[in-house]
Amino acid sequence: MTISLYEASVGVFVPYLGNLSGLLDKAAAHPEARNIDPAVLLNMRLSATMYSLKQQVAEANRHAVVACAMLAGHAPHEFSDAEPDITELKSRISEAIDFLQDLPRAEIEAAADKEVAFTFKNGTQRKFTGKSLLLTFSVPQFFFHVTTAYDIMRHAGVDLAKKDFLGPPK
Template sequence: MSLSLYDVSVPAFLRGFANLTEILKKGEAFADEKGIAHKELLEARLIEDMLPLTGQIQRASDSAKFVPVRVGGVENVPFSDDEVTFADLHARIEKTVAFLKDVVPASMADREDIEVVLKTRSGETIFNGKSYVLGFALPNFYFHVTTAYAILRHKGVPVGKMDYLGRP
């Protein structure tokens, strides 16, 4: 049995968002229990030149959403990056999950060799479908999910490895 680009990405994103949702719930509950302003956690960063918690969730969302867009030709649904509360972040995750659940697996079938051009401030990077998903999109998604976890853990939220990994 061979795995498609859909098989190796979309289910991983969905699981990652399920776990991230629970981690954010623990962060919000921790803030409420300790009398910490939500803003303190939402705007927290590991270091000044990194995105805050809100930005980490936004980039995880974009990383996941752009796989079916760039590889499967699915129409992009722009998100505005205006989240400032835990409720906003949960809504962003829910929108991303709904988008991913609507992706037809066949749209990403046999797309390993298509050209994917990633345009950033520093220039263009050209991938094929397989290298984009496996070498950029998945690692980028996990980077932002891990960083969100690390920000909350650094602020004292009692989350651990199994919160990050989730239960099968």
């Protein structure tokens, strides 16, 4: 069986980014219902050494966008540096989805053996083939950040269930 890099990348990232946006919809009502500042929720983290909710969402976006851009040979979409609220996070997710869906399928499909280099925030690079970037790095990173965002919201008391994370069956 061969794997479609497009389906394993865009085909996975897009629906789960949509699910993440839906989680944020539920989270948006939480601060008002609990009479807390929304920034408290956005800045929550599971541990002092982990990223906050807003950073987890940003990293999920980043891993999806950068991986697919690298596979397609395009520059990744750049997001605003403004301090995000929930509405802005949802807007960035929408931008990411639009960017991913606009990438050429054929370019992504042809990238399995293409050498790519992921640049970390500290400037160091790690080389991959397109397939190894996607399957051993970007998809696991993406799901780590989406799951951690979900966990932060659950920990904060946002009324979520596994079905909210998974979304509708496809």
